[in-house]
Amino acid sequence: MDFDLSEEQRLLQDSVAKLLADKYGFEQRKAYMKTKEGWSTEVWSQMAELGLLGLPFAEDEGGFGGGAVETLLVAEQLGRAIALEPWLTTVVIGGSFLRNGASAELRGALVPKIAAGELKLAFAQVERQSRYDLFDVLTSAKKDGSGYVLNGRKGYVVHGDSAEKLIVTARTAGGQRDLKGIGVFLVDANAPGVQRRGYRTVDGQRAAEVELSDVRAEAVLGNPENGLPLVDQVVDEAIAALAGEAVGAMQVAHDMTVDYMKTRQQFGRPIGSFQALQHRAADMLVALEQARSMSLFAAMAVAERDPAERRKSMAAVKVQVGRSARFVGQQSIQLHGGIAMTMEYACGHYFKRLTVNDAMFGDADHYVRYLSDTGGLVQAA
């Protein structure tokens, strides 16, 4: 049991922190949001230079050879800046699909481009009826010669508007909610039949609605007849990264709140001298520390070999981090008062990001249900 970072890990953390300190002030972030991409191509190139875009790939494939702890460290820093770049979708989610589902040949073609910042990926999974169920898929994949042709409609494809390639879940067999018969396909985002309508999400990120009409897939990732275990694995890795991101964002929201409590004067004294507010800030810290503990647990549990155990652990991570994020986010607004209700003040942006973070791939309520239906964490005796 050792929570200390290695020298390399500390360097990684510092280099990301330094980049974001230089490039991700609140005003800079606002400017990035106004660009065509909705994020900074300059920061993206610098992330590539630092090795952040090749982070989870093997070194002999052109990557950095990082594991779950490295991913957690970077995610936490990006959360502190509420960064807008497509790192989660390209590097964590796309990276996991490629590591766990792609041929060495395909990885050889794509990984160097990803690491260089020349290729961005987006995960097209959500459908109108699916809500948070990864297995609820209507989009179809029909075998056609040696390949597949996709038809259907995907929503909330995060960074789907700027990605060059989409990773699409589609049904090769079975009915809408069958666990079997789901395949994962790599699709060129500009292929004939792909229609994308980009939009901004409430947390300042970008997403797209994607329609697929007789789109020919470029490649199959994993087993096209039984791709759900792969999707579960990838989403669990995304959950671990989201936990780190949430912890970073919560830390900043909390720090910001405590600083404000020390300076804001009412009734002739700093509002931080009032015990009702002190106790709320203490409870926020308890929530934050519990979430931080679960983000560390996530980095450990994501490597669990038994997929059912891994899913349960990651569900627990989602529950704790989601509950903490909601409390810290809401109370950071409350303790600030009116100022945090304004668009010009950073706190509300953290709150919005935390709110969306909780809901990505299923919110805390969803995972409480999942975990309680699968026996929970403690065995009866």
Next chain:
Amino acid sequence: MDLRFTEEEIAFRKEVRDFIARELPAATRERMIAGKSPTKEQVVEWQRKLNAKGWAAPEWPKEAGGPGWTLAQRYIFREELQQAPAPSPLGFNINMCGPVIIEFGTEAQKKRFLPRMLNLDDWWCQGFSEPGAGSDLAGLKTRAVREGDHYVVNGQKTWTTLAQHADWIFLLVRTDPNAKKQEGISFLLVDMKTPGITVRPIITIEGGHEVNEVFFDDVKVPVENLVGEENKGWDCAKFLLGNERFGQARVGASRERIRRLKVIAQESMDGGRPLMEDPDFRRKVTEIEVELKALEMTVMRVIATETKRKDKKPDPATSVLKIKGTEIQQMCSELLMKAAGPYAWVDGDPEGEGDGNEVDVAPDWALGLAGIYFNWRKQSIYGGSNEIQRNIMAKAFLGL
């Protein structure tokens, strides 16, 4: 960063678990599973078994009679005891008074008291709180006046846990009434058989006799029973209170309660099916399990940082452990009570030797669950109330 236990630690856990399985008397275990406190005899018997093994004082240094364990081993040991469930080493002896004597006591005091503490030849109790000094402990009024080679003690202590079993009491007394309130306090060791001491039971809301009032009427205490310097007792008190670093999280105890809850929720029927099949109930259990997992990791973090720290200042994260640990235990006790439904309301006998079901009025598993729920409301009050913990966090962590 490596977040797993080492091979040695995993082997150690097995050694502890095997020892408990082999040595813990079944009657003690059964009584604790039913939610009752072990009897005095059961506590003494178990502590002596631990002492024979060299495990009576997990946190003590080797030269004082401890096993010389790492923080991780201490944690594993306590967690295994809680999960069994088995009695913990008597806290008054091992975690409160013993460490104070080790840190501040004379060689003569160490020789005289420590071995008897380890073997539970003396049962100690804590004389800190007073009717007018609860959260504001330094406001205590019990007076000790030096007269020749002894002090004369007058005053009253309260909430004195298990004073009815105690052979000795460690006391905070005021020796200088004119000094600022933290500065005129001394730490005294007092034989409970000394004339002038009266113990009066306080029966708590569930009917149990855990706590007492203790009255001191011209009680003569030899000067050699002063620990540390006169008027420096607050240092001992702060040391003692700060010493409890991760004990209050009680992760193992809560895990044992959740296991028990899942068993009972299979027995207890609701809407024609076991309560555990009710999604609403199950989700409440899950919410606690998740908090407990997070707390377990928080404890690990505190252990990891404490292992590396050189100073003896308590980690303010301890407050997180106290607040969350007690909230989780209280939630467990509430769900256990609710799981029993109407049979929770049989008013058992928490002090009785039997299971309280001699007249056969309820399923055995339901007995005493309400009592534990009522009793465990104490957890967020004692050891520095959870509100005091929040004050500490606001000051020490947040600088408010």
